[in-house]
Amino acid sequence: MxxxxxxxxxxxxxxxxxxxxxxxxxxxxxPSMKVTTHQAVCVASGNCGFVAPAVFRNREEHGGFVELLDRNPSETEWNSVKTAEYLCPSGAIQIDDQPIPPR
Ligand code: SF4
Structure with a gap:
């Protein structure tokens, strides 16, 4: 296996x-988490930077569009990142969980 x-x-x-x-x-x-953001579909709502500021940022000088600060966040950030993905109105956040392989 x-x-x-x-x-x-x-x-x-x-x-x-x-x-x-x-x-x-x-x-x-x-286990790890890989985060990807898609600039082309981001609508700069700012939700992600609000709920997971260690992973996402929405600076005014960038029009509020998402900046990914940490593509492999630590486990302590996972719930916040999942919330950000859930709240993202445009689907610009993608999470690929890599669970522990089956035994
Ligand atoms: S929540 Fe989604 S649409 Fe809003 S700034 Fe973040 S990535 Fe962009």
Whole structure:
């Protein structure tokens, strides 16, 4: 199941050991969040910078359009980022959660 994270190839004498190392590495993989903003569809409502100021900013000198400050926010910001995505009136915020691989 974890083979997709492994680089070991068939015929490799240490394939079993390589897969074991990959299994262990996959289990230790930390969950993360990847955030993307789409400037072309942002309507500068400012919701995102209000609810998640550590991740988004809406400066007046940029017309209030979204600036992404942190594309991989820490877990403490995830709820705020999800709220920002929910409140975004234009769908300009995209979140790609990368959960822990299944065991
Ligand atoms: S909430 Fe959405 S539309 Fe509003 S500023 Fe942020 S990205 Fe742009």
């Amino acid at each position: 974890f083979a997709r994270w492994c680089s070991a190839t068939e015929g490799d004498e240490s394939t079993a050991r390589a897969f074991l190392r990959c299994d262990q590495a996959a289990l230790k993989e930390e």
